[in-house]
Amino acid sequence: MQPEIDLLGLPVKTFGLCFAIAFLAAGAVLTRRFRELRWPGDQATEALLAALVGGLVGARAYWLIDNWSEAQGDLVGSLFGGSGLTWYGGALGGALAVLAWARWRDHLNARLLDAAAPALALGYAIGRVGCQVSGDGDYGRASDLPWAMAYPDGVVPTDEVVQPTPIYETLSMGLAALVLWQLRDRLPAGALFGLYLVFAGVERFVVEFWRRNPDVDLGLTTAQVTSLGMLVVGTALVVWRLRVHRPQGPRAAAS
Numbered sequence: 001m002q003p004e005i006d007l008l009g010l011p012v013k014t015f016g017l018c019f020a021i022a023f024l025a026a027g028a029v030l031t032r033r034f035r036e037l038r039w040p041g042d043q044a045t046e047a048l049l050a051a052l053v054g055g056l057v058g059a060r061a062y063w064l065i066d067n068w069s070e071a072q073g074d075l076v077g078s079l080f081g082g083s084g085l086t087w088y089g090g091a092l093g094g095a096l097a098v099l100a101w102a103r104w105r106d107h108l109n110a111r112l113l114d115a116a117a118p119a120l121a122l123g124y125a126i127g128r129v130g131c132q133v134s135g136d137g138d139y140g141r142a143s144d145l146p147w148a149m150a151y152p153d154g155v156v157p158t159d160e161v162v163q164p165t166p167i168y169e170t171l172s173m174g175l176a177a178l179v180l181w182q183l184r185d186r187l188p189a190g191a192l193f194g195l196y197l198v199f200a201g202v203e204r205f206v207v208e209f210w211r212r213n214p215d216v217d218l219g220l221t222t223a224q225v226t227s228l229g230m231l232v233v234g235t236a237l238v239v240w241r242l243r244v245h246r247p248q249g250p251r252a253a254a255s
Contacts, residue, residue: 002134033118139164165211169204180192180195190240
């Protein structure tokens with residue numbers, strides 16, 4: 001584990017470093033896609049900044065709601081402290097901020113959602129590298145699998161051998177990013193984003209069975225309930241867009 005590195009005499013948190021790299025990588029992918037769509041490349045930077053600000057606000061707000069009993073004793077500290085961020089809150093807050101930006105820039109359409117899909121998956125995959133390297137507590141339950149490991153020097157240390165769930169998430173969403181990028185011009189508008197929701201929902205739903213998060217309803221965690229929502233919405237979006245653009249009759253098939 002390496003929660004912190006020395007960079008020219010300055011201590012740098014590895015999670016924060018990976019967080020920054022994730023945004024840069026997602027921004028590079030988004031810029032490339034914007035240029036392919038003949039949109040101004042600098043507008044990708046604007047969208048990324050909107051996602052960053054909205055994501056930070058959403059991540060903190062989601063954490064406060066999910067951990068209200070813990071946060072209400074020190075509300076100011078919980079709001080502005082260095083910990084207490086959740087991915088789903090960040091995704092929701094970032095999405096709302098980008099949608100507001102898109103309305104301002106007149107890009108509020110399905111092509112923008114599709115353009116963001118590979119970038120979102122790649123950013124998530126890189127972000128989980130930060131969780132693994134820093135040992136921030138996102139690891140799983142105790143395990144005797146050959147690749148299970150302990151996190152004795154992590155931000156949230158444990159000497160117990162556990163499932164390295166951040167690695168699972170990096171590999172699965174990294175693969176998802178590659179698939180989404182390859183399909184970016186092969187699906188009708190809106191279907192690619194729906195497929196991203198399916199990938200992200202299935203990945204997190206499965207990984208939660210190995211993580212240490214408490215159950216909240218029907219034996220499922222909060223993240224799993226949210227994942228099911230993503231899966232349902234994503235599947236419906238993919239089916240709808242494919243049906244809308246399905247050729248009708250011999251003449252449509254020939255064209």
